Amino acid sequence: MDSATLEWDPAAAALPMRGEFTCEARVRYTLLLTERELTVQKVGTGRGKPGAVTVLELQDCIGCCAYGAEVGADTSAGFAVFFYTVRRRWAGLSSAQRRCRVELRFRVTGSSDPRTNLEEAQRWARAIRQGSSLPTGSVCADVRRPCRFLVLINPQSGKGQAQALFNNHVQRMLQEADITYTLQITERQNHARELVREADLSQWDAVVIMSGDGLLFEVVNGLMEREDWEKAIQTPLGILPGGSGNALAASMHYYSGAQPVWGEELLVSCGFMLCKGLVSHLDLVSVCMGSSQRLFSFLSLAWGFVADVDIESEKYRHVGAARFTMGTLVRLASLRVYKGKLAYLPAEEPQPPQSHVRSTSNDFNSSSVNSHLSRTLNCQNNLLHNSCNSNNAHKPNWTSESPGTTQGPPDTLLVPLDQPVPAHWTVVKEEDFVLVMAVYQSHLAEDLIAAPASRLDDGVMHLIYVKAGISRQALLCLFLAMEKGAHLSTNCPFVVYVKVRALRLEPYSPKGTITVDGEAVEYGPVQAQIHGSLARIIAG
Numbered sequence: 001m002d003s004a005t006l007e008w009d010p011a012a013a014a015l016p017m018r019g020e021f022t023c024e025a026r027v028r029y030t031l032l033l034t035e036r037e038l039t040v041q042k043v044g045t046g047r048g049k050p051g052a053v054t055v056l057e058l059q060d061c062i063g064c065c066a067y068g069a070e071v072g073a074d075t076s077a078g079f080a081v082f083f084y085t086v087r088r089r090w091a092g093l094s095s096a097q098r099r100c101r102v103e104l105r106f107r108v109t110g111s112s113d114p115r116t117n118l119e120e121a122q123r124w125a126r127a128i129r130q131g132s133s134l135p136t137g138s139v140c141a142d143v144r145r146p147c148r149f150l151v152l153i154n155p156q157s158g159k160g161q162a163q164a165l166f167n168n169h170v171q172r173m174l175q176e177a178d179i180t181y182t183l184q185i186t187e188r189q190n191h192a193r194e195l196v197r198e199a200d201l202s203q204w205d206a207v208v209i210m211s212g213d214g215l216l217f218e219v220v221n222g223l224m225e226r227e228d229w230e231k232a233i234q235t236p237l238g239i240l241p242g243g244s245g246n247a248l249a250a251s252m253h254y255y256s257g258a259q260p261v262w263g264e265e266l267l268v269s270c271g272f273m274l275c276k277g278l279v280s281h282l283d284l285v286s287v288c289m290g291s292s293q294r295l296f297s298f299l300s301l302a303w304g305f306v307a308d309v310d311i312e313s314e315k316y317r318h319v320g321a322a323r324f325t326m327g328t329l330v331r332l333a334s335l336r337v338y339k340g341k342l343a344y345l346p347a348e349e350p351q352p353p354q355s356h357v358r359s360t361s362n363d364f365n366s367s368s369v370n371s372h373l374s375r376t377l378n379c380q381n382n383l384l385h386n387s388c389n390s391n392n393a394h395k396p397n398w399t400s401e402s403p404g405t406t407q408g409p410p411d412t413l414l415v416p417l418d419q420p421v422p423a424h425w426t427v428v429k430e431e432d433f434v435l436v437m438a439v440y441q442s443h444l445a446e447d448l449i450a451a452p453a454s455r456l457d458d459g460v461m462h463l464i465y466v467k468a469g470i471s472r473q474a475l476l477c478l479f480l481a482m483e484k485g486a487h488l489s490t491n492c493p494f495v496v497y498v499k500v501r502a503l504r505l506e507p508y509s510p511k512g513t514i515t516v517d518g519e520a521v522e523y524g525p526v527q528a529q530i531h532g533s534l535a536r537i538i539a540g
C-alpha cells in the first residue's frame, strides 16, 4: 500500500473526483471526493432508499487502502475507507457525542484488466488519504507515514485491563491507519523508564503509552535521563487511557473541543488522535527536591488533600476511576490542615534579574465525588481548625535513590533550596493549607477539570491552593464543581488560583506526601519551574 506523505494539492489530485462503484453487497454508489468531504450516493436498486446521500468529513477518516482481487478469475479491485465519525447518543434526556467506526468498501470493476482496476482503486485511496491528513489547528508537525510506534502497556494499570482494551479497540485502528508497532508489556515499576533510557529511538516515530499517567511520567524521565535528552524528548509521545486517572488523555480530548467522554469512548477518541498523528508541543516542569534529585513532570505537583487521596486510594484500585471518589470521601471525613510555606513567581511577572539566574542541578487524580455518594456522607458544616500536621507518610515511588536527572534545560528561575526565594517572588502569607496543587494540563482525572484554561503548551503552571478554614461541605462543593471546571468561579474565599512560572513549597511537618504526576516522590522542600514546549505529543 502506497502511503507516503505527499504535499496535498487538490489541483494535482484533480479534485473533485467522481466515480461509480459497487459495494460488497453489489449495490451501486457514486462517490464525490472534494477537498474536505467524501459524498456517497446510492444509485442502485438494492434494498434501502435509492438516492440516499451520506456526507463524510475527511477529517474523521484515519485510513484508506486499496487491494486487488483475491481470486483468479476476478478482475476487480477495491478500496476500503475507515472513518470514526462523531455521533450523538441519547442517554435519558441528555445526549452525548462519541466517535463511532464506519467502514466503507467499494469495488472497482470498470476494466477487464485487473491492473487498471487496481490503479484506479489506488488513485482513490491515495486521494482520500491525502485529504484526510490535512493539518488542522495549532499543530507543529505530523508524524511521517508510513510510521512505526513503540507501544508500552502497563498490564497493572487501572483495573488491570489495559492490554485487553488495547487489543479490542486500538489494534484495529492502528492497522486501518497503516501504523505498525512494537508492543512492549511493562513487567515492573521503572521498566519503561529504563527501556526508553537505553533504546535506539530512531527505530520509532513515536512512543505510545497505554496506561495511566504514571507510565508516561516514567517515559518522560527516562528520556530526560539520556545524554541526548534534547533530541530524545522531541520524540513524539502518545497517550492511550488505560489507567484509573487518565488525566492527560482526558485533557487532550478536552482541548480537541469535543464533548466529554469516559472509559472506552475516551480510549477511541485518543486512538483516533493517535492515528491522525498531529504533533503538538507539550510543556514540562522540572521539579527539584531537597536531596538535589530533579524530575520532569507533565501534569501536576500536589501536596495535602489531593496528594493524600491519590496515594491512599491505591487500595481501591480494583474499582477503577471510582477509586478517587472513595478516597475523596474517606479523606473528607478526616480532613486535615497541612502547614508549610508557599512562594511563587507569577506568570505575568517580568523576567528575574540576572543575579538570580543559575542552574540548579541539583492528582489528585482525586476525582469525582459524585452527588449520590456525597449525599451519603454525613458532612458537617463545621470549620476546620489547625488540626494537625500531615502524618500520613507513604513510601514514595520516586525516592532520592531513584536516579532522577541532572540533565535538561537549566532552571533559570530558581535559586538553591537553602537560599530564600528571589525578592520579586510572591510569598503566600498563610501557612495553613488544605491543599496545594500546581497543574499544567486541564484535567486531574477523566472527570475532574482542575484548570479549564490550561493548554498543552501555554507555558504556565496553574497554581490552585485551598486555605485552611474551609468547611467539609464547601470543599465537597468545590470538587463537585470541578467536575465541570466551574470551581474557580464559585467565589469561595478559601480558594486561590494564580498562573505561575515557578514555585517553592516547604512543608513544616516531617512526614507527609507529595505527588508528581500522581506518583509519590521524596517528601520535603520542593521547587519547580515550567519549561514551555519542551516535549512533543500526538494530540488532536
Ligand SMILES: Nc1ncnc2c1ncn2[C@@H]1O[C@H](COP(=O)(O)OP(=O)(O)OP(=O)(O)O)[C@@H](O)[C@H]1O
Residues within 6 Å of the ligand: 154, 155, 156, 157, 158, 159, 186, 187, 188, 189, 190, 191, 211, 212, 213, 214, 215, 216, 218, 242, 243, 244, 245, 246, 247, 365, 397, 518, 519
Ligand atoms: N508490570 C507492572 N507491574 C507493576 N507496576 C507497574 C508495571 N508496569 C508499570 N508499573 C507501575 O505502575 C504504576 C502505576 O501506573 P499508571 O499510573 O500508569 O496506572 P494507574 O495508576 O492505574 O493510572 P493513573 O495514574 O491514571 O491513576 C507506575 O508507577 C508504573 O511504574
